[in-house]
Amino acid sequence: MEENQNNSKESSVKSEIIETIKEVIIVIIFFLFIRAFIFENTKVIGPSMEPTLHENNALIVNKFEYRFTNPERGEIIVFPYKGDPSKHYIKRIIGLPGETIDIRDNTVYIDGEPLEEDYILETMEPRGDIAFPFVVPENTYFVMGDNRNNSSDSRYQDVGTIEKSKIIGHAVIRIWPLNEIGFVK
Structure with missing residues (x-):
């Protein structure tokens, strides 16, 4: 049972890290788009x-x-x-x-x-x-x-x-x- 909880926590942490990385990439792409085409x-x-x-x-x-x-x-x-x-x-x-x-x-x-x-x-x-x-x-x-x-x-x-x-x-x-x-x- 304890092993399932640890696997679940690890999976949750990995998911959270992946989501954070996705959000950072989206923000960077948005910033680069603004800088390239709209404002500098x-x-x-x-x-x-x-x-x-x-x-x-x-x-x-x-x-x-x-x-x-x-x-x-x-x-x-x-x-x-x-x-x-x-x-x-x-x-x-x-x-x-x-x-x-x-x-x-x-x-x-x-x-x-x-x-x-x-x-x-x-x-x-x-x-x-x-x-x-x-x-x-x-x-x-x-x-x-x-x-x-x-x-x-x-x-x-x-x-x-x-x-x-x-x-x-x-x-x-x-x-x-x-x-x-x-x-x-």
Whole structure:
């Protein structure tokens, strides 16, 4: 009788361990699915997005939204740097496909109209190695950092315009530092 109870207890413990392992595997698969297709976290490296984002800010990136919609002007996106795809850049969309971008008199013009940019703190100095006016190719986006005088962005050939298919996602929420948690504007 005692042997049956021991076998029963062993069987129960084995069942419990198997169930726990199954649950852990399900949670891991769910987490990997979310990370691969819906949300990802990233960290800001460098000052190119100041004053909006600062060095070491942690962000949640929505990877899902651009499967159904197109990026819009003013949104902050994450994309791989062409020169080293392991590095991710974070920039603001300035120009949309087919638009003509011009930078003159320290101002960005879109199709001849000055772009209103309340997120810029200082006068933009001439930078870059592309010629303006510049027409944004179809299915690509012209991006710039908010800290225009310290940003490697679409004004430079090594960054260029960003193909929609190369956009990792839309930076939507800042999660670090804790006193700055909230939606990215």
